[in-house]
Amino acid sequence: MERNTNIHTPVYIAGVGIISPIGNNVAECLQSLESGNAGMGPMKYLSSFYSGEIPVAEVKMSNDELAAVAGASNKTSRTALLSMIAAREALLDADIDNIESLRTGFVSANTVGGMDKTENFFVDFLKDPQKGRLRDVVNHECGKVTEIAADALGIRSYISTISTACSSSANAIFYGARLIKHNMLDVVIAGGTDSMTKFTLNGFNTLMILDRGFCKPFDDNRQGLNLGEGAGYVVLVSQKVADSLSKRAYCQLSGYANRNDAYHQTASSPDGRGSYAAMSAALQMSGLQPYDIDYINLHGTGTNNNDLAEGTAVQRLFDPHYPKMSSTKSFTGHTLGASGGVEAVFSALAIKYGLIYPNLRLQTPMHEFPFKPETSLLKGESVNHVMSNSFGFGGNCSSLVFSKIAG
Amino acid sequence: MIMYIRSAAAISPQNTFGDQPLLADAVEYNNNLLKAIEPDYKTYIDAKLIRRMSRIIRMGVATASQCLQDAGVQQPSAIITGTAYGCLEDTGIFVSRMIEQEEQMLSPTAFIQSTHNTVGAQIALMLQCTNYNNTFVHGAFSFENALLDGVLLLKENEADTVLIGGMDELTKYSHDILKRFGLYKREDISNFGLFNVPTKGTIAGEGAAFFLLADQPSDRDYARLEALSIVYKPKNIEALKEEILRSLESQSVDLNEIDLIIDGRNGDIKNDAIYDEVQKTIFRNKPSLHFKHLCGEYPTAASFALWLAANILKAGEIPPTVANDKVKNIQPQKVLIYNHSQNIHHSVMVLSATDVKKNIH
Numbered sequence: 001m002e003r004n005t006n007i008h009t010p011v012y013i014a015g016v017g018i019i020s021p022i023g024n025n026v027a028e029c030l031q032s033l034e035s036g037n038a039g040m041g042p043m044k045y046l047s048s049f050y051s052g053e054i055p056v057a058e059v060k061m062s063n064d065e066l067a068a069v070a071g072a073s074n075k076t077s078r079t080a081l082l083s084m085i086a087a088r089e090a091l092l093d094a095d096i097d098n099i100e101s102l103r104t105g106f107v108s109a110n111t112v113g114g115m116d117k118t119e120n121f122f123v124d125f126l127k128d129p130q131k132g133r134l135r136d137v138v139n140h141e142c143g144k145v146t147e148i149a150a151d152a153l154g155i156r157s158y159i160s161t162i163s164t165a166c167s168s169s170a171n172a173i174f175y176g177a178r179l180i181k182h183n184m185l186d187v188v189i190a191g192g193t194d195s196m197t198k199f200t201l202n203g204f205n206t207l208m209i210l211d212r213g214f215c216k217p218f219d220d221n222r223q224g225l226n227l228g229e230g231a232g233y234v235v236l237v238s239q240k241v242a243d244s245l246s247k248r249a250y251c252q253l254s255g256y257a258n259r260n261d262a263y264h265q266t267a268s269s270p271d272g273r274g275s276y277a278a279m280s281a282a283l284q285m286s287g288l289q290p291y292d293i294d295y296i297n298l299h300g301t302g303t304n305n306n307d308l309a310e311g312t313a314v315q316r317l318f319d320p321h322y323p324k325m326s327s328t329k330s331f332t333g334h335t336l337g338a339s340g341g342v343e344a345v346f347s348a349l350a351i352k353y354g355l356i357y358p359n360l361r362l363q364t365p366m367h368e369f370p371f372k373p374e375t376s377l378l379k380g381e382s383v384n385h386v387m388s389n390s391f392g393f394g395g396n397c398s399s400l401v402f403s404k405i406a407g
Numbered sequence: 408m409i410m411y412i413r414s415a416a417a418i419s420p421q422n423t424f425g426d427q428p429l430l431a432d433a434v435e436y437n438n439n440l441l442k443a444i445e446p447d448y449k450t451y452i453d454a455k456l457i458r459r460m461s462r463i464i465r466m467g468v469a470t471a472s473q474c475l476q477d478a479g480v481q482q483p484s485a486i487i488t489g490t491a492y493g494c495l496e497d498t499g500i501f502v503s504r505m506i507e508q509e510e511q512m513l514s515p516t517a518f519i520q521s522t523h524n525t526v527g528a529q530i531a532l533m534l535q536c537t538n539y540n541n542t543f544v545h546g547a548f549s550f551e552n553a554l555l556d557g558v559l560l561l562k563e564n565e566a567d568t569v570l571i572g573g574m575d576e577l578t579k580y581s582h583d584i585l586k587r588f589g590l591y592k593r594e595d596i597s598n599f600g601l602f603n604v605p606t607k608g609t610i611a612g613e614g615a616a617f618f619l620l621a622d623q624p625s626d627r628d629y630a631r632l633e634a635l636s637i638v639y640k641p642k643n644i645e646a647l648k649e650e651i652l653r654s655l656e657s658q659s660v661d662l663n664e665i666d667l668i669i670d671g672r673n674g675d676i677k678n679d680a681i682y683d684e685v686q687k688t689i690f691r692n693k694p695s696l697h698f699k700h701l702c703g704e705y706p707t708a709a710s711f712a713l714w715l716a717a718n719i720l721k722a723g724e725i726p727p728t729v730a731n732d733k734v735k736n737i738q739p740q741k742v743l744i745y746n747h748s749q750n751i752h753h754s755v756m757v758l759s760a761t762d763v764k765k766n767i768h
Binding site (some may be wrong): 007008048049050111113117118122123125126129132135137138141142143144146150151156158159161162163164165171175178179182198199202203205206207258259260261262263264265266273274277328375392393396403 | 417485486491492493498502503505506507509510511513514518519520521522523524525527528529531532534535536538540541542543544545546548549552557559562563564580583584588637638639656658665751
């Protein structure tokens with residue numbers, strides 16, 4: 001709560017880090033996005049009754065392997081291991097010289113904390129409340145997952161965790177940006193993490209929104225989503241820090257908004273009122289017109305309800321100037337609390353490398369709309385402004401706008 | 408910064424909810440487990456919805472509803488909640504059924520309501536409020552983060568009224584687990600004697616408290632919020648003191664003006680030693696009172712302290728149930744709340760009385 005607030009102060013993205021079902025770092029993910037390699041497959045690391053039946057998009061490493069990369073104990077929650085790896089990559093990528101002298105924060109999102117360990121603890125605990133290894137439940141809270149990563153990175157100026165279901169890390173990113181605008185921090189590593197758990201798999205399964213094949217976002221014959229896991233972070237910096245960097249920042253976070261659908265705990269309103277409100281408010285904040293947006297990274301889960309609501313909102317806001325668009329969940333599955341972070345990284349890379357990613361497996365575009373997501377990779381595009389959508393349970397809808405740095 | 412607390416409402420293990428004299432009769436507990444006293448929810452929530460809601464959702468939604476009603480606000484420009492544990496009851500139900508039924512024949516209800524943003528979402532749904540909606544889930548920073556987010560929105564002119572709440576619920580499972588971590592006293596004590604038993608451990612609590620924060624004063628205001636600081640894992644006690652002082656100074660707080668400290672002592676001997684040290688040094692032995700004998704220990708207990716401070720400033724006097732010899736004759740004008748959890752999360756909030764005094768006897 002210092003003074004010197006200027007909400008129009010630009011905030012830059014100086015570094016990106018990611019671990020996802022299509023790669024263990026930025027370079028590998030970029031390679032997969034360019035070659036069209038999706039990350040879904042049969043369940044390999046999660047053990048579940050549904051392992052032969054429901055495909056998932058897992059990070060292709062065991063907990064032992066992740067722990068070795070993260071430099072942490074293999075008893076650590078997978079959610080925290082993913083977070084540590086991606087956040088560290090982002091910080092190294094930003095390559096900020098005098099980081100120790102700066103006020104650095106960590107704002108991370110997740111939806112179920114250390115549930116991957118808790119659900120194992122409960123097997124013994126339910127038989128006898130004195131049973132179950134406490135180390136498996138000590139980091140159950142969402143905030144503990146954030147602290148494990150923050151402590152590993154040595155960050156303590158400001159630490160926070162946001163959990164608004166599938167929009168969590170989009171909210172984390174722009175909350176981080178606001179802390180910089182209010183001159184409370186100079187640098188914020190912001191994004192989110194979530195690992196595959198039986199809890200979420202069964203939860204989404206009871207809602208009957210898991211595709212038994214590979215998901216087909218925005219296809220007329222879509223059958224639901226594939227659960228994914230991963231972590232994605234961006235390093236947000238102030239103008240002053242951006243000016244001191246040896247390399248050019250990826251882009252600017254030029255707009256953001258959080259709105260609520262206020263329609264149903266899990267379902268989106270048919271007209272996508274929350275998503276429309278979030279998209280239009282983010283656009284307004286960026287000072288752009290609909291025709292300025294070059295690419296929309298859609299929330300695009302592949303469920304009947306989401307894609308219809310989101311598409312309706314896109315139509316209402318953009319018609320007749322449709323930007324290119326795609327759902328990269330056709331590559332990564334739905335990484336839940338990590339998805340806003342993962343897709344913010346993809347958005348920054350789209351601007352830096354002039355890429356539009358394909359919406360995989362799209363055969364029959366939704367009959368309700370005049371637009372059609374891209375089905376092939378486009379290279380050498382002029383991508384100046386990208387909108388990234390993240391919508392979730394509880395009606396939480398957030399949109400971010402990333403813009404190329406002028407000049 | 409000065410922000411205005413236009414209303415405050417709390418459901419807690421004491422009789423705090425609805426139209427009641429401020430903590431007139433404290434409720435005694437003798438089992439180290441302080442459960443919230445729940446009102447008849449029918450006044451606040453549609454009867455059909457109540458059945459489906461878990462306790463934390465009911466507590467949160469009803470408290471939010473009362474808070475808005477007291478503030479005379481129908482649609483806040485933002486709804487922000489803080490909860491460390493989230494919806495534990497529904498989470499516990501879904502996990503246990505999943506294990507017991509070997510992942511088959513599960514119903515989605517508990518899962519749907521298990522997400523940490525459920526209370527905020529249900530409030531939005533009840534109000535049909537499509538505005539900003541956020542949920543912070545970071546241990547004993549959860550409520551403070553929500554409060555900070557609200558302050559920032561007001562400063563950005565993104566909002567003029569923000570509904571902010573802190574809540575956590577105790578369940579059988581969570582209590583059993585936290586007990587095994589040694590969080591609670593081994594011997595059963597009366598909550599009234601919490602500060603007279605110098606042993607390890609504290610007593611368990613829960614509750615929900617909501618506030619309507621605004622950037623403009625009104626004639627309903629309880630108090631003004633002047634400062635908010637958080638400190639994460641200080642290297643040592645000296646570093647903690649320095650960081651608190653630096654942060655308060657940057658927010659133009661003059662410690663000389665503080666006439667009452669409300670601290671989060673919880674009866675755990677090691678935990679309370681930190682309060683002793685901070686109290687006798689940077690807080691200069693100013694008169695202090697405690698609150699966790701009333702609400703128990705839980706990660707968002709600072710929201711109960713804020714409710715108490717706001718009410719004391721509004722009433723202009725300290726209720727006997729929290730008073731002690733040093734504070735009983737004070738009519739506080741400026742109150743500092745200091746809370747910490749496990750020496751990991753430290754927070755300070757500073758409140759002042761509104762300009763128009765209401766305590767004209």
